[in-house]
Every structure is written in structure tokens, then in C-alpha cells.
Amino acid sequence: xxxxxxxxxxxxxxxxxxxxxxxxxxxxxxxxxxxxxxxxxxxxxxxxxxxxxxxxxxxxxxxxxxxxxxxxxxxxxxxxxxxxxxxxxxxxxxxxxxxxxxxxxxx
Amino acid sequence: xxxxxxxxxxxxxxxxxxxxxxxxxxxxxxxxxxxxxxxxxxxxxxxxxxxxxxxxxxxxxxxxxxxxxxxxxxxxxxxxxxxxxxxxxxxxxxxxxxxxxxxxxxxxxxxxxxxxxxxx
Numbered sequence: 701x702x703x704x705x706x707x708x709x710x711x712x713x714x715x716x717x718x719x720x721x722x723x724x725x726x727x728x729x730x731x732x733x734x735x736x737x738x739x740x741x742x743x744x745x746x747x748x749x750x751x752x753x754x755x756x757x758x759x760x761x762x763x764x765x766x767x768x769x770x771x772x773x774x775x776x777x778x779x780x781x782x783x784x785x786x787x788x789x790x791x792x793x794x795x796x797x798x799x800x801x802x803x804x805x806x807x
Numbered sequence: 808x809x810x811x812x813x814x815x816x817x818x819x820x821x822x823x824x825x826x827x828x829x830x831x832x833x834x835x836x837x838x839x840x841x842x843x844x845x846x847x848x849x850x851x852x853x854x855x856x857x858x859x860x861x862x863x864x865x866x867x868x869x870x871x872x873x874x875x876x877x878x879x880x881x882x883x884x885x886x887x888x889x890x891x892x893x894x895x896x897x898x899x900x901x902x903x904x905x906x907x908x909x910x911x912x913x914x915x916x917x918x919x920x921x922x923x924x925x926x927x
Contacts (some may be wrong), residue, residue, distance in 0.1 A: 701870075734913050736854075743903055743917035744846075744854065755915070787854055791912035795869040796856040 702726050702790050706799035712807040717778045721802045723771040723788035732792035735764055735773045738801075739784045747786075748773065780806075809834035811904050811918035818924050819898075825891040825923055829904030836885050837862050840909035843880065843887040847900040848920075855900075859907055860887060894925045 703726035713719050723733065731751035736744035746755045748764035751771055761776040775782055783806050788799040815827035829843070836843065844859035858868035860878040868876045877890040891898060901922050905914040 732912060736914075738854075743905075743920055744914070745917075746913050746915050749911055749913040755913075789854075794867050795871070798854040798856070801853045 701795055702729060702793060702797055704788055704790055704797050704799040706786075706788055706802050708802060709800065710803040710805065712805045713778055714807045715778050715780055717807075719775050719778060719804065721773045721786055721788075721804075723766075723773070723799050725769045725771075725790055725792075728768045729790045729792035731767045732790055733764075733766065733771050734789045734791060735762075736787045736789060736798075737782075737784045738787065744787065749791075778804075809906060809916050811906065811916060813902060813904050813918045813921040815921060815923070817922060818926065819894055820927050821895055821925055822893055825889070825894050825898060825902075825925070827889045827902055827904075827921065827923070828886050829888070829918055831885045831887070831906075835882075836880060836887065837882040842867075842907040842909055843878075844905045844907045844914060845878065845889045846903045846905055846914070846917075847898075848903070849897075849900045857889065857891075857902075861909075896925050899923065899925045 705724045707722045733751045735748040738744045752764045763774045785801045785803045787801050810832045812830045819825045842859040845857040860866040866878045875892045880887045901920040903920045904918040906916040
């Protein structure tokens with residue numbers, strides 16, 4: 701199985717801050733990397749696929765980058781609605797695997 | 808816009824079989840290049856992919872659960888189902904059904920999730 705490791709596990713930030721979340725795969729996955737946002741009691745929401753392609757309707761303050769084993773999700777200017785948990789997920793091979801999540805909290 | 812809705816018992820006894828159904832509306836389960844997935848999330852924990860099934864009935868399961876999982880598709884009802892046998896407390900989780908795009912390889916549409924508790 702491909703292990704996905706996110707860092708940090710939690711992060712405190714303020715509205716307007718720029719934040720970066722990192723995801724590392726245990727082996728190369730090219731750009732088969734997706735990012736999801738999950739709010740409490742809700743289903744995950746797709747933000748970015750193919751490492752860097754923004755899903756339709758997702759604000760442009762979200763950007764993804766990386767290839768191979770190292771990936772990042774950046775939020776350029778945090779908005780109140782961005783406080784949530786973020787998961788990376790590899791779609792390179794089955795079993796599909798997720799990172800453990802990064803909880804983004806308000807400072 | 809396709810919508811997915813999970814249904815099934817919220818409480819299952821240990822050693823019994825958990826059975827859930829996902830009803831798809833706003834689109835046909837028999838059309839398009841989509842895989843119909845199940846993902847679960849234990850309370851306060853992360854996401855775990857259980858498996859997915861194609862409209863042809865071809866399925867792919869997580870090896871960690873494969874010996875206990877069966878998925879099926881009922882195109883006449885526009886539904887797909889999950890069966891997980893020999894459950895324990897470790898199977899207590901919110902279970903989500905989702906649609907995976909076969910081209911983009913993403914879960915773009917999700918159900919709201921249903922909590923299944925394993926307890927006697």
C-alpha cells in the first residue's frame with residue numbers, strides 16, 4: 701500500500717494568513733494526488749485533483765503543487781469558511797489511501 | 808447534479824453483517840465512466856477507502872477488508888450496496904458512498920454519510 705503522510709497534523713492560523721499543508725507519498729505517484737476539504741459532520745469536498753487542477757467552483761486562493769512523492773496545498777489568504785480538515789489522497793493505485801488529515805483551526 | 812444517499816441500519820450487533828445501500832439520483836448508475844465507492848470514517852479519525860464497483864459488476868476492494876466485503880450494483884433501482892460481514896466495534900464509523908470519476912480519478916460526488924455503530 702502507498703502510505704500518505706501529511707504535515708502538520710494541526711495548524712492554527714488567522715483570517716488572511718497564507719498557509720501550506722504538505723503531503724508525502726511513500727513512493728512516487730506522479731501527479732495522482734487529490735485534496736479534499738471536510739467540515740464537521742459533512743462529507744469531504746474535492747478541492748484539487750491531479751496535484752494542481754482546481755475543481756470547478758473552488759476559489760482560486762487554493763493552489764496545489766508537486767509531483768512524485770512531495771505535494772503541497774496552499775491557501776493564499778484564509779477565509780473564515782476555510783477552517784476545516786484537509787486530506788490528501790493518492791489515486792495512483794489501489795488500495796486508494798488518504799493522509800491522516802490536517803486540522804486547520806482559527807488562532 | 809447527481810445526488811447520493813446512504814441508507815441502512817444505524818446499529819449492528821458484533822459478528823453480524825453490516826448492509827448499506829446508496830441510492831443515486833440525478834444520473835444513471837449505468838452510464839458514464841464512473842466507479843461507485845464506499846469510504847468510511849471512524850469517529851474522530853481519518854478516511855478509509857473500502858472499495859468500489861463498476862457498472863459491469865467489476866469490483867476492487869481494500870485488501871484490509873477484502874475477506875469481509877461484498878459490493879453489488881442494482882441498475883434497475885439505480886442503487887449500489889455494501890455488505891461487511893463479521894463486524895466488530897472497530898467497524899463503527901460514518902459510511903459514505905461516493906462517485907469516482909473514471910477519467911479524473913476523483914471522488915467528486917458524495918453522500919451525506921450514515922453512522923453505523925457496532926454494539927450489542
